[in-house]
Amino acid sequence: MINALRGMKDLTFEESERFVHIVTTAIGISKKYGYSYIETPILEETKLFKRSVGESSDIVGKEMYQFMDKGDNDVCMRPEGTAGVVRSFIQAKLDRRQNEKFKFYYYGPMFRYERPQKGRLREFHQFGCESFGEASVYEDFTIIQMIGDIFKALGIGYTLQINSLGCPTCMPPYRQKLIGFLTECKEELCEDCNRRIDTNPIRVLDCKNEKCQSLLIDSPKLLQNLCNECDSDFKKLKTLLDKSNIAYEVDSNLVRGLDYYSKTAFEFVSNEIGSQSAIAGGGRYDKLVEFLDGKATPAVGFALGIERIMELVKMPKTEREGYYLGVMEEENIDALFPLASKKRVAQKVTVEYEPKKLKAHLKGADKVNARYCAVIGEDEMKNGTIWIKDLVEKEESIINQSDF
Numbered sequence: 001m002i003n004a005l006r007g008m009k010d011l012t013f014e015e016s017e018r019f020v021h022i023v024t025t026a027i028g029i030s031k032k033y034g035y036s037y038i039e040t041p042i043l044e045e046t047k048l049f050k051r052s053v054g055e056s057s058d059i060v061g062k063e064m065y066q067f068m069d070k071g072d073n074d075v076c077m078r079p080e081g082t083a084g085v086v087r088s089f090i091q092a093k094l095d096r097r098q099n100e101k102f103k104f105y106y107y108g109p110m111f112r113y114e115r116p117q118k119g120r121l122r123e124f125h126q127f128g129c130e131s132f133g134e135a136s137v138y139e140d141f142t143i144i145q146m147i148g149d150i151f152k153a154l155g156i157g158y159t160l161q162i163n164s165l166g167c168p169t170c171m172p173p174y175r176q177k178l179i180g181f182l183t184e185c186k187e188e189l190c191e192d193c194n195r196r197i198d199t200n201p202i203r204v205l206d207c208k209n210e211k212c213q214s215l216l217i218d219s220p221k222l223l224q225n226l227c228n229e230c231d232s233d234f235k236k237l238k239t240l241l242d243k244s245n246i247a248y249e250v251d252s253n254l255v256r257g258l259d260y261y262s263k264t265a266f267e268f269v270s271n272e273i274g275s276q277s278a279i280a281g282g283g284r285y286d287k288l289v290e291f292l293d294g295k296a297t298p299a300v301g302f303a304l305g306i307e308r309i310m311e312l313v314k315m316p317k318t319e320r321e322g323y324y325l326g327v328m329e330e331e332n333i334d335a336l337f338p339l340a341s342k343k344r345v346a347q348k349v350t351v352e353y354e355p356k357k358l359k360a361h362l363k364g365a366d367k368v369n370a371r372y373c374a375v376i377g378e379d380e381m382k383n384g385t386i387w388i389k390d391l392v393e394k395e396e397s398i399i400n401q402s403d404f
């Protein structure tokens with residue numbers, strides 16, 4: 001028997017319904033916020049992710065599904081959606097339309113070769129949004145508000161964590177300060193952190209090692225080292241959230257696992273799904289378009305993890321719906337198709353091809369959760385009628401086929 005690969009899952013029945021429910025809810029809300037659909041390829045040049053997500057990130061360093069294709073191109077299955085959307089934005093020359101704003105939403109599979117565990121897959125699905133051309137912190141607030149709306153519509157509780165990662169003015173001097181601090185306690189930091197001092201010292205801040213975390217209590221804090229602009233934007237964001245009654249926690253160690261962020265960074269976490277608790281994450285990435293050779297364009301976005309949210313979503317009980325049609329004699333089956341077509345304009349219709357006794361048809365209607373079981377027997381065929389049972393009201397009737 002051939003099974004799905006480790007860390008990859010099939011979704012069917014109730015699970016796939018939950019998946020569709022999450023995606024359609026998110027699409028409905030993001031459209032109300034002015035987003036339009038963008039579809040980008042799953043396979044991209046490896047260098048796109050190296051340059052955007054960052055060579056020193058775990059995603060690029062350890063987790064990429066990377067290979068040489070038959071044409072000897074170094075390609076990679078996307079580990080996240082932002083890089084491809086930015087590549088597409090530049091390729092379509094939208095970066096040259098500097099006084100316009102562009103808002104895109106997307107959903108689809110992402111691939112990370114991580115160690116699979118509960119809530120952590122190798123193929124998982126994200127719904128994401130990317131907003132281009134809006135430098136104002138009001139847009140950061142609006143995106144957070146939109147995610148809040150999506151979770152509210154799905155009936156999901158969460159904790160919102162926010163931080164500012166500064167900009168090219170305040171980040172480099174802070175980085176130097178942090179390197180100084182980390183170098184002094186180098187011996188006591190874990191192996192990963194030691195490596196990160198040189199490659200990406202900011203990532204040390206979210207090391208999960210308890211010893212490292214206890215040492216970091218005294219580390220210089222970025223929020224206390226922001227330039228005036230970043231500081232005032234962060235304060236403005238907090239005021240906007242306060243005024244809208246959106247609860248949040250400031251987490252100065254929230255650095256995110258991707259290198260392209262500046263200024264606002266945020267994560268939505270749930271305490272109901274175990275250790276892989278981030279259900280959405282995002283932030284501002286004002287330098288990325290320029291970094292990928294486009295014209296400098298401010299941008300902000302997020303992605304939510306559909307599988308993790310599936311753990312939290314409760315689907316409303318599905319009501320009985322539509323019609324089940326059957327015949328008792330084989331020769332009458334043709335009569336069902338025009339009736340089915342007519343009903344399908346507005347209703348769900350299941351046609352049973354096998355002639356059966358009434359009792360068996362009622363069972364069949366029950367199995368497909370139909371509201372009505374409609375059957376043509378010998379008498380009905382003779383009289384041009386059809387027998388119908390409403391399986392909710394438990395009422396039976398016989399009507400003319402022409403009135404069906």
Ligand code: HAM
Nearest residue numbers: 080082120121124278279280281282283301302303305
């Ligand atoms: P991310 O935080 O890497 O951000 O991923 C977003 C969400 O995807 C996470 O919060 C989590 O719910 C889900 N996720 C990540 N990895 C896995 C996994 N292995 N298994 C299951 N779910 C997972 C990004 O990808 C950015 N592109 C978000 C963004 C968009 N920032 C700006 N624009």
